[in-house]
Amino acid sequence: MSLPAEIRDRIFRAADDLYKQSGKGSFPRVEDVREAASVSMGYCVKAMQDWRSLQKARAEPVAVQVPKAVQSVSEEAVARIWNQAQELANSSLRAAEAAWEGERVELEVMSSEIASAYESQAVQLEEALASLASAKDSAKAQDQVFEELGVAVATAEGLAARAEQKAAESDRLARELRVELDRSHTNADHLRGERDNAAELVRAADLSAKAQERTVAELHIAMGAADRATALAEQRAEEVERRALELRAELDRAHLDADRVRQERDHAALLVRAAEEARDVAGQELASAREEVAFLRAKARAPEAITAENR
Numbered sequence: 001m002s003l004p005a006e007i008r009d010r011i012f013r014a015a016d017d018l019y020k021q022s023g024k025g026s027f028p029r030v031e032d033v034r035e036a037a038s039v040s041m042g043y044c045v046k047a048m049q050d051w052r053s054l055q056k057a058r059a060e061p062v063a064v065q066v067p068k069a070v071q072s073v074s075e076e077a078v079a080r081i082w083n084q085a086q087e088l089a090n091s092s093l094r095a096a097e098a099a100w101e102g103e104r105v106e107l108e109v110m111s112s113e114i115a116s117a118y119e120s121q122a123v124q125l126e127e128a129l130a131s132l133a134s135a136k137d138s139a140k141a142q143d144q145v146f147e148e149l150g151v152a153v154a155t156a157e158g159l160a161a162r163a164e165q166k167a168a169e170s171d172r173l174a175r176e177l178r179v180e181l182d183r184s185h186t187n188a189d190h191l192r193g194e195r196d197n198a199a200e201l202v203r204a205a206d207l208s209a210k211a212q213e214r215t216v217a218e219l220h221i222a223m224g225a226a227d228r229a230t231a232l233a234e235q236r237a238e239e240v241e242r243r244a245l246e247l248r249a250e251l252d253r254a255h256l257d258a259d260r261v262r263q264e265r266d267h268a269a270l271l272v273r274a275a276e277e278a279r280d281v282a283g284q285e286l287a288s289a290r291e292e293v294a295f296l297r298a299k300a301r302a303p304e305a306i307t308a309e310n311r
Contacts, residue, residue: 003043003046011043012051015027027052030044041121121300128293131292142278
């Protein structure tokens with residue numbers, strides 16, 4: 001994995017600042033440097049290895065004085081010189097071993113810090129996944145509510161259409177009954193005229209006495225028939241009027257039902273719009289959660305890239 005110079009410099013500056021803040025008592029933790037520099041874990045681990053190596057290289061060299069045994073080499077035997085040289089070599093070897101031991105301890109500390117940092121990122125990834133699952137559940141619930149509201153709106157529209165159709169049918173029947181009522185009134189008026197004419201004929205027949213008894217009897221029969229027809233016409237007219245009133249009341253109820261259904265349909269439409277807005281918000285939250293999960297997964301794959309490069 002190639003480390004860009006700009007990222008490397010940013011990590012070095014963050015490490016230097018944290019090192020100075022601690023009074024140069026101990027090297028800063030990898031996770032603290034990563035957060036301060038705002039870089040990935042892979043870049044931070046590689047840069048911190050170089051930074052720690054530079055800190056060791058910057059250490060002040062210790063002046064080493066030539067042992068007195070070496071100063072008097074001209075006075076000592078070659079065997080003693082060899083012994084002194086072996087002793088110096090052993091001292092250098094022990095110093096190198098001590099340095100390697102210190103580096104090993106530092107590497108163990110760095111490994112522990114890296115493991116802790118990755119565990120923290122794993123917890124963040126799990127939280128992001130949980131948030132994503134919650135967003136998916138919320139989106140599914142919003143979709144279900146949207147479907148239910150759509151069904152409710154369709155049902156309300158169907159009821160409104162049927163109510164309007166029923167109102168139109170009631171109007172048509174009311175008009176037909178009104179025409180029939182007018183026709184009945186006309187017939188009743190005609191029969192009343194015939195009855196009045198028959199009464200006039202009866203009065204005229206009374207002047208003819210017995211000569212016209214037969215005619216009078218016939219006229220009485222005609223008058224009775226006319227009276228009965230008139231009564232039937234008036235009864236029919238009353239029934240038609242009553243039916244017209246009932247249809248008018250039913251028509252008024254149909255209009256009220258249609259108004260109520262329209263109000264319910266408008267309310268359902270408002271609920272549908274609210275559900276659509278909630279679904280859009282849930283979709284945005286879901287997209288944001290997915291982006292966060294993708295970012296955390298990319299960060300989680302950083303150790304695999306480091307391992308592959310080391311191999």
